[in-house]
Amino acid sequence: MKLTGEEVERVARLARLRLSPEEQNSLANQLDEILEYMQKLNRLDTSQVPPFTHAVEIVNAFREDKVTNEPNVDALLANAPDKDQTFFRVPKIIE
Amino acid sequence: MNLPALTIDQASAMLRNRELTSRELTEAIFDRIAATDEKIRAYITLCREPALEQAKAADERLRREDHPPLLLGIPIAIKDNFLTRGVRTTCASKILGGFAPPYDATTIKTLRAAGAVFTGKTNLDEFAMGSSVENSAFFPTRNPWNIERVPGGSSGGSAAAVAADQCIAALGTDTGGSIRQPAACCGVVGLKPTYGRVSRFGIIAFASSMDQVGPMTKTVKDCAILLEALAGYDSADSTSVNRVVPRYRHELTDDIKGIRVGIPKEYFVSGMEPEVEGAVRQAVTVLEKSGAVLEEISLPHTEYAIAVYYIIATAEASSNLARYDGMRFGYRARAKDLTETYMLTRDEGFGPEVKRRILLGTYVLSAGYYDAYYLKAQQVRTLIKNDFDAAFERCDAIVTPTAPTTAFKIGEKSEDPLKMYLSDIYTISINLAGLPAISLPCGFDSAGLPIGLQIIGKHFDEPTVLRIAHCYEQSNDWHQRKPNL
Numbered sequence: 260m261k262l263t264g265e266e267v268e269r270v271a272r273l274a275r276l277r278l279s280p281e282e283q284n285s286l287a288n289q290l291d292e293i294l295e296y297m298q299k300l301n302r303l304d305t306s307q308v309p310p311f312t313h314a315v316e317i318v319n320a321f322r323e324d325k326v327t328n329e330p331n332v333d334a335l336l337a338n339a340p341d342k343d344q345t346f347f348r349v350p351k352i353i354e
Numbered sequence: 355m356n357l358p359a360l361t362i363d364q365a366s367a368m369l370r371n372r373e374l375t376s377r378e379l380t381e382a383i384f385d386r387i388a389a390t391d392e393k394i395r396a397y398i399t400l401c402r403e404p405a406l407e408q409a410k411a412a413d414e415r416l417r418r419e420d421h422p423p424l425l426l427g428i429p430i431a432i433k434d435n436f437l438t439r440g441v442r443t444t445c446a447s448k449i450l451g452g453f454a455p456p457y458d459a460t461t462i463k464t465l466r467a468a469g470a471v472f473t474g475k476t477n478l479d480e481f482a483m484g485s486s487v488e489n490s491a492f493f494p495t496r497n498p499w500n501i502e503r504v505p506g507g508s509s510g511g512s513a514a515a516v517a518a519d520q521c522i523a524a525l526g527t528d529t530g531g532s533i534r535q536p537a538a539c540c541g542v543v544g545l546k547p548t549y550g551r552v553s554r555f556g557i558i559a560f561a562s563s564m565d566q567v568g569p570m571t572k573t574v575k576d577c578a579i580l581l582e583a584l585a586g587y588d589s590a591d592s593t594s595v596n597r598v599v600p601r602y603r604h605e606l607t608d609d610i611k612g613i614r615v616g617i618p619k620e621y622f623v624s625g626m627e628p629e630v631e632g633a634v635r636q637a638v639t640v641l642e643k644s645g646a647v648l649e650e651i652s653l654p655h656t657e658y659a660i661a662v663y664y665i666i667a668t669a670e671a672s673s674n675l676a677r678y679d680g681m682r683f684g685y686r687a688r689a690k691d692l693t694e695t696y697m698l699t700r701d702e703g704f705g706p707e708v709k710r711r712i713l714l715g716t717y718v719l720s721a722g723y724y725d726a727y728y729l730k731a732q733q734v735r736t737l738i739k740n741d742f743d744a745a746f747e748r749c750d751a752i753v754t755p756t757a758p759t760t761a762f763k764i765g766e767k768s769e770d771p772l773k774m775y776l777s778d779i780y781t782i783s784i785n786l787a788g789l790p791a792i793s794l795p796c797g798f799d800s801a802g803l804p805i806g807l808q809i810i811g812k813h814f815d816e817p818t819v820l821r822i823a824h825c826y827e828q829s830n831d832w833h834q835r836k837p838n839l
Contacts, residue, residue: 267713274672274716275679276709277697289771290714296772297661300730303737310732311739313593314549314563314788315813320592334456340686349681350692 262291357382358519362576366424376409376427380471383429387520390839395495396515398434399442400474408471424579426469431521433512434475437556438462445558446490447480449678449703451685459556460588461567468583473521476511480705482560484508485777488768489707498837499803503761506539508532512570513540524570529561530663531781533568534793538756538806541795543577544570548814549788550595553588559674561667564785574824578602605817606824611645616749620656626758633797633805634755640829649749653741658734659783665718665731672715739787746812751822754780756793756806790816792823795832
């Protein structure tokens, strides 16, 4: 198996990552090497093995639906890259 | 008296006996940081002023309270992936910009209530992805024992700060060895608790099915004290386990007679430095002399652990890191439309290793590859957990090296990601199986670098792990040695 630069580009788009052409090539080689290493898992027959879910048996953690955090608009907006009054300002989403 | 070298146990006794104030101790720690951190660079952010305020409040409580908490007035360093209210939290990434969290992680809230003093936020590999702190977006941290060497990672800043006496104890997180491997590299004690034992709420998520918070300390007893404060149920963490917290420090006896210690034959294979193997085998002999019963055990799927881990951890990371989109907090790049904004923000905000792991994780989860990689890895993860279940039928704890080598040179492995991943070989399976494990010093190599011993326990059996570790620690003075800074 050989991972191509185009394939890396496709995955990068899925992950919303822009890569330079140099990055695409070096990452294609590195990922290829890592994925090659992972092929060793195919030596194991796992057809009868259930996939892992939890390390420790736990049941769903339900709790009452009640507000515990104080709403604090200023504190939440303090980290916003862009804001307008009490809103986050973001690039246009619908053309 | 050399105040920064004190342990929690010693400092706490002195504080309660009025032989020392938290202010004196905190000032001594900041003097020590000022004298040494230019060289080591363990801290990203120092919190001197708030720490002195906390120390003052602690001194008042110490005068007032009859039974003050053990951590009252104790200076503790925090890895910079814990949310700390109002204090810049970076995760050693540019993408968080000047992020100052509006709330505390549960563990931080707990330590605040116990009156701990927070010295600052320590360096790590960006998003805790790495084994050397070389992946920090800001600067590498250096090993106090030899500044040409890495401190291990990803909690390398915390490990170095403890080793250099720049704090009394520290907090770390461990997803594949990130507490234990740096503890080994820096000659300190580090414990990764059972998955679910300590709240993950407010820890910046990397791989949620494996992330755990744990103590990094100068002695095993301190590790027990800090764990006792951190452990407990948290309704804000859906995988937190509601189970009584033992009084760990009372479990530390010198008696390990009859405890069955398993030695996995698969862990003593090629790739381990002979001096590491020698020190670990010597430690095993000491345990045997103390009354432990040795059992050779087998963990047959060990060789698959790294492949499994780097599929599952990257898959979870690619999902967890999708939140860094530049919209509500952190860095945002300027671009012509929304998609470009996402792509540029993430391109400029994330470093190479984080991008590599996001891509790998996106790839193994993408259409057509899910069954071949992700599902396959989860099946093999079951086999790895079954290996431990079977082994624990025959023993009460498992003893191994923490890492195959001592601290490597800065730059030695940074060009080869796969080679770097292999340094996690002895720690990763434990996260996959959700088990508790400690690393503590078991000697030095001929270059004067510390060697770590790992002790693995059954789920929630931190008491046995700590007891064996404490018993071993009593037999030597490795933990008392200090780097020459």
